[in-house]
Amino acid sequence: MVMLQENAINNIVEKRIHEMKLIANKIHYPDCWDTITYPTLEAALLEIIGEFICDNDYHSVKRHKQMLNQYASIGKHDINCSCYFCNPMV
Helix, strand or coil: CHHHHHHHHHHHHHHHHHHHHHHHHHCCCCCCCCCCCCCCHHHHHHHHHHCCCCCCCHHHHHHHHHHHHHHHHCCCCCCCCCCCCCCCCC
16 A cells, blocks of 8 residues: 555656656756756746736736827837737747
C-alpha cells in the first residue's frame, strides 16, 4: 500500500515537472529572461500575470475604447495601433 502511494506521488510530481518545463519553454525561461531579476519560473510568471488583461474584462475593454476615442479626437491615436484590443493578432 505504501509503495502504491509513493508511485502515485511520484507520478504527480513528474507530471508537474513536465508541465512547468512546458510553461518555461513557452515563455523562453530562462534563456530570454534576466534571471537576476527573475530568479525563478514563478517570478517570471508573476511578471507576465501583472501585465495580463482578460479578453472578457468588460471594464478594461470599455476603458480602452474610451482612450481610443479620446486620442482619436485629438489626432494622437494611430490607425495602425498594435495593441491587443485593436489588433489581437499582433
